Amino acid sequence: MLRQSVVVCLLSVVPAGLFAQASDDIAARFKAMEDRIKALESELSAVKAALAAQPAAPEARVPQPQAQAQPQMQIPIQTSGAPQLSDATARLMNPAISAIGNLVGAAGHNPVDQRQSLDVVESELAFSAAVDPYARADLYLTFGESGVEVEEGYMTFTSLPGGFLVKAGRMRADFGKSNTQHRHVVPWVDRPLVNEYLLGGEDGIRDTGFSISRMLPSAAGVFLDATGELYRGDSSVIFQERTRNDLTAVGHLRAYRDISESTNIDAGFSFARGHHAPATVDGPYAISSPEASIPANVVLLPAAGNFLVSRIYGTDATIRWKPLRRSIYHSFVARTEVMWHHRQEPTGLRKGFGYYGSGEYQFARRWFAGVRIDQSDRLFGPSAEDKQQSVILTYWPSEFSQIRAQFRHGNYQGLGTSNELLFQIQYSIGSHGAHPF
Amino acid sequence: MTVAAAGAAALKLPAKGQLKVITTTEDMAALAREVGGDRISVEALARGYQDPHFVEPKPSFIAKLHNADLLISVGLQLEIGWLPPLITQSRNPRIQPGAPGYLEGSQFADILEKPAGGVSRSMGDVHPMGNPHFWLDPNNGRAVAQGIANKLSEMQGADAAYFAQRSKDFAARLAEAEKGWLQKMAPYRGRKVVTFHQSWPNFAKYFGIEVAGYVEPKPGIPPTPSHTLALIGQMKSQGIKVIWVEPYFDTKVPNSIANSVGGEAIVLLPSVGGVPAVTDYFKLFDYDVNLAAGAFQRTDKHAS
Numbered sequence: 019m020l021r022q023s024v025v026v027c028l029l030s031v032v033p034a035g036l037f038a039q040a041s042d043d044i045a046a047r048f049k050a051m052e053d054r055i056k057a058l059e060s061e062l063s064a065v066k067a068a069l070a071a072q073p074a075a076p077e078a079r080v081p082q083p084q085a086q087a088q089p090q091m092q093i094p095i096q097t098s099g100a101p102q103l104s105d106a107t108a109r110l111m112n113p114a115i116s117a118i119g120n121l122v123g124a125a126g127h128n129p130v131d132q133r134q135s136l137d138v139v140e141s142e143l144a145f146s147a148a149v150d151p152y153a154r155a156d157l158y159l160t161f162g163e164s165g166v167e168v169e170e171g172y173m174t175f176t177s178l179p180g181g182f183l184v185k186a187g188r189m190r191a192d193f194g195k196s197n198t199q200h201r202h203v204v205p206w207v208d209r210p211l212v213n214e215y216l217l218g219g220e221d222g223i224r225d226t227g228f229s230i231s232r233m234l235p236s237a238a239g240v241f242l243d244a245t246g247e248l249y250r251g252d253s254s255v256i257f258q259e260r261t262r263n264d265l266t267a268v269g270h271l272r273a274y275r276d277i278s279e280s281t282n283i284d285a286g287f288s289f290a291r292g293h294h295a296p297a298t299v300d301g302p303y304a305i306s307s308p309e310a311s312i313p314a315n316v317v318l319l320p321a322a323g324n325f326l327v328s329r330i331y332g333t334d335a336t337i338r339w340k341p342l343r344r345s346i347y348h349s350f351v352a353r354t355e356v357m358w359h360h361r362q363e364p365t366g367l368r369k370g371f372g373y374y375g376s377g378e379y380q381f382a383r384r385w386f387a388g389v390r391i392d393q394s395d396r397l398f399g400p401s402a403e404d405k406q407q408s409v410i411l412t413y414w415p416s417e418f419s420q421i422r423a424q425f426r427h428g429n430y431q432g433l434g435t436s437n438e439l440l441f442q443i444q445y446s447i448g449s450h451g452a453h454p455f
Numbered sequence: 456m457t458v459a460a461a462g463a464a465a466l467k468l469p470a471k472g473q474l475k476v477i478t479t480t481e482d483m484a485a486l487a488r489e490v491g492g493d494r495i496s497v498e499a500l501a502r503g504y505q506d507p508h509f510v511e512p513k514p515s516f517i518a519k520l521h522n523a524d525l526l527i528s529v530g531l532q533l534e535i536g537w538l539p540p541l542i543t544q545s546r547n548p549r550i551q552p553g554a555p556g557y558l559e560g561s562q563f564a565d566i567l568e569k570p571a572g573g574v575s576r577s578m579g580d581v582h583p584m585g586n587p588h589f590w591l592d593p594n595n596g597r598a599v600a601q602g603i604a605n606k607l608s609e610m611q612g613a614d615a616a617y618f619a620q621r622s623k624d625f626a627a628r629l630a631e632a633e634k635g636w637l638q639k640m641a642p643y644r645g646r647k648v649v650t651f652h653q654s655w656p657n658f659a660k661y662f663g664i665e666v667a668g669y670v671e672p673k674p675g676i677p678p679t680p681s682h683t684l685a686l687i688g689q690m691k692s693q694g695i696k697v698i699w700v701e702p703y704f705d706t707k708v709p710n711s712i713a714n715s716v717g718g719e720a721i722v723l724l725p726s727v728g729g730v731p732a733v734t735d736y737f738k739l740f741d742y743d744v745n746l747a748a749g750a751f752q753r754t755d756k757h758a759s
Binding site: 450 | 502504505506509511512513514515517518521532535536537539540542543544545546548551552553554576579580675676677702703704705
């Protein structure tokens, strides 16, 4: 069939005058090729027959000490299209794979938030598995509408002596709470202003490096956990590196206590120190661009000398309530994060302060209602303080999908006010991930 | 009596030489206590009255796992939403999956409802490896207890004879108790019931009860009006009067269904610790058998 069509194709491009002569020539050549293929086919079937007969051969020989082990050591030769056992066992070793899709929409005008009316802000592909008895690996790839990146990809060493836990790779830094959370896990459509302005927005402090943590001895039922992290020094708009010494250091201390079986309190202190290139901003600082970690109107100036230093301090507190007997119907989480960002500028030290307070109440098995107030100084451009208030309603058709609406009122100093409706549709397919806490 | 004593001993601080055992659920803890006696200390993470699918991965659990010698989970992905991050965070090499101190109870049990063909979430939150509520069949309880005893012997060889003896003793006492339970439920063999969630295939099979429908339209999906109406129709036409509800589900819908069919919705316990009086594996069956038999008896009376 293929040969015929090739012939037809070839013939169709041959000029008409040469047709008769050429066709004789080509036909002869194809005849020769056909003969060769037939010869090869018969050769192949002879080889197959020989292979099929082979396993019987060793038994026919005089038994030798190693004769029994030999057949197992031979590399199996696949002689047909049927899948071998090794294929099935290879699949067993596949990591847990899941995919998350996240469609975000916005209606209404906002002077600083540059998001578009509709955007598949992120499609996340997550892989996780044990690497060996000593470590596991987690890899999160995020696909925006126009690019792919490794959101996180790290190895966790779970079996170290001394009660240490070490992670190595690309990670969201352990600074506060919402910086550690992926976009699809936060209880809002957007990120709070303080994260957008003082902590690098959606990307936040996220870099390549090491993390080491250890539980600290404590009394009175308090769980104390200390984390120290060292990164290359690149985190969106807030930290950049010029030399190999421009590392970013992050520290986090977490204290947790059960108040009762249904109520607990979780508090933390965070610190980050890194370097940055001086920046200029053209117009108001733009936030929430899903495609770029540095907003288009922020221009980083390559400094002649050393990069300048930034320090960020943060504290967070969370109260959770979940009655165990009705845990699937009712719960409440209140959280606040407060941050101070001290950034050296050529003209002196620039200080930014911001916070958010958020509450989310689950009033039915699939329904959550939330409020959030947030306020933050801007870190770039003319100094100003912006405020937002939001109410959020979330519906979970099942554990694997989520529909959310957020009404957001904003007051942006010198730029006016805004009233917006943000909405979000999310899904999760594939292996069942851990529930956020 | 010995069981209560063993339970009380386990509440005390672990003595020297005791293996520290942490279990995900109170059922695994109850079985471990039966065979481990005073040579181990046992503590469960989840409470018996909470939905084991949706346990919060609290940091206080991390602290407990950090010091454990042995972690016993149910397995079959029952704890998939909360246990894996706790194990990773535990900083305890002994209990990592694959390490000697990690044990899944399900490997010793006869598992029902293993999906034969492909599974998809369009079927709801199905368990792709089979129904994880296997401990509600005493035969599985016995097998899991034996499995735990073997593991304990492997970890603490000096007490191997002790664990083997306790396992044998447990099996004998269980066999004795089973006679009573089976006798009590014997009049109701072949009856049909409706349950809220798919927690009861092992319990129902053991007592010869048929689960004919569920209050949930699909696993993990809350009741819908259309499904509820269809279920009422089915119960009426098949003469089903009894609904079994797990203690962590809202009883409003099951009660209203029961009212419309002139039946009864009862809160049956899938786990030890579901009510304070149910402190061990035997009391779990005592409680459930009494309640289930009582409900069949009462609804029979109403009907006649």
